[in-house]
Amino acid sequence: MPKIYLGEAIGLVLKTLPIVWVRLGSYLVLGLGLGVYAAVFFGIGWLLGQLWAPLGFVVFLVALGGAFWVVDLAGKYWFHLLRAAHTAVMTEFITTGRGPATGQLAYGRQQVMSRFADTSILFGVGLLVDGVVKFVVRTFTRIASILPVPGVDSLGKFLERVATMSTTYVDEAILSRAYAKREQNVWSVARDGVVLYAQAWKPILANAVVLALLSYAEFVLFLVLLGLPALGIAAVAPALGPALGIAALIGAWMLKLALSDAVSLAATLLAYHRATEDMEPNAEWVAKLEGASDKFRELGRKAAAAVTPAAAAAPAPATEAVSAAAGTEEAAAELT
Numbered sequence: 340m341p342k343i344y345l346g347e348a349i350g351l352v353l354k355t356l357p358i359v360w361v362r363l364g365s366y367l368v369l370g371l372g373l374g375v376y377a378a379v380f381f382g383i384g385w386l387l388g389q390l391w392a393p394l395g396f397v398v399f400l401v402a403l404g405g406a407f408w409v410v411d412l413a414g415k416y417w418f419h420l421l422r423a424a425h426t427a428v429m430t431e432f433i434t435t436g437r438g439p440a441t442g443q444l445a446y447g448r449q450q451v452m453s454r455f456a457d458t459s460i461l462f463g464v465g466l467l468v469d470g471v472v473k474f475v476v477r478t479f480t481r482i483a484s485i486l487p488v489p490g491v492d493s494l495g496k497f498l499e500r501v502a503t504m505s506t507t508y509v510d511e512a513i514l515s516r517a518y519a520k521r522e523q524n525v526w527s528v529a530r531d532g533v534v535l536y537a538q539a540w541k542p543i544l545a546n547a548v549v550l551a552l553l554s555y556a557e558f559v560l561f562l563v564l565l566g567l568p569a570l571g572i573a574a575v576a577p578a579l580g581p582a583l584g585i586a587a588l589i590g591a592w593m594l595k596l597a598l599s600d601a602v603s604l605a606a607t608l609l610a611y612h613r614a615t616e617d618m619e620p621n622a623e624w625v626a627k628l629e630g631a632s633d634k635f636r637e638l639g640r641k642a643a644a645a646v647t648p649a650a651a652a653a654p655a656p657a658t659e660a661v662s663a664a665a666g667t668e669e670a671a672a673e674l675t
Contacts, residue, residue, distance in 0.1 A: 512611035
């Protein structure tokens with residue numbers, strides 16, 4: 340059984356309650372917004388369905404697609420930055436044993452923006468790291484599928500899917516090295532972080548997989564806790580049943596994202612920093628990844644091209660700043 344640092348992770352989340360409250364509030368706003376959105380489109384779909392049934396179904400599909408678009412947009416911008424800020428604050432607790440002297444949210448935001456001056460840089464680094472991590476995960480989990488044991492092929496594919504789903508936490512742990520090392524060249528930090536992950540992947544991945552599964556079990560628990568009162572109200576007022584069901588689903592998912600995912604992230608950060616403590620990137624692993632992963636090679640090129648911390652401290656001409664920003668946007672566009 341892998342060490343999942345669950346107790347320490349809960350303690351770490353409790354130490355970062357100011358950001359946890361912001362997460363809860365943000366997901367509450369998103370959940371309420373989705374609830375109102377669903378109610379409006381449900382009503383429109385029902386009315387149009389009375390005129391012509393297929394029209395109501397079309398409205399339902401459009402509304403569903405719109406909801407996914409809204410959630411994806413919020414996730415890519417506000418929630419992505421919020422998670423990065425939370426990661427920075429938790430990394431400070433893990434590596435120094437104490438929290439920031441200033442407000443946690445302000446400190447987390449400052450740490451993120453000082454290293455990822457533009458959101459496109461954060462997304463660009465994240466996409467490359469995600470690609471390399473998933474490559475490493477697929478490489479190791481596919482080993483099980485080639486063993487000559489009945490049923491192992493299906494088990495290997497299942498493990499690969501679960502492991503790939505859990506890499507969100509691993510990506511954040513790798514990027515947290517930029518905060519731990521006080522490093523400004525995030526491309527170089529990400530490259531070294533991926534190599535260290537490949538060297539010490541077992542406890543980190545096992546931790547992330549177990550926590551990913553636990554987070555979905557917690558979603559079911561939240562759904563039961565919210566669903567039982569909804570069923571009770573629906574028994575008295577059947578007309579409210581569909582709306583209450585949707586509200587319970589949205590509420591349970593928002594609680595999972597705000598609370599369960601915060602604990603999973605904290606535990607993965609702990610596992611990563613403990614497993615890679617005092618380790619240095621191995622040249623053999625660097626060569627293996629260079630030869631097998633396009634995204635890893637891209638990380639290397641970006642790291643070599645990035646300015647050094649000393650050069651970054653010097654004032655850059657306006658034309659160079661504009662050129663660098665344009666190059667970052669082009670790199671992010673190539674990855675999407």
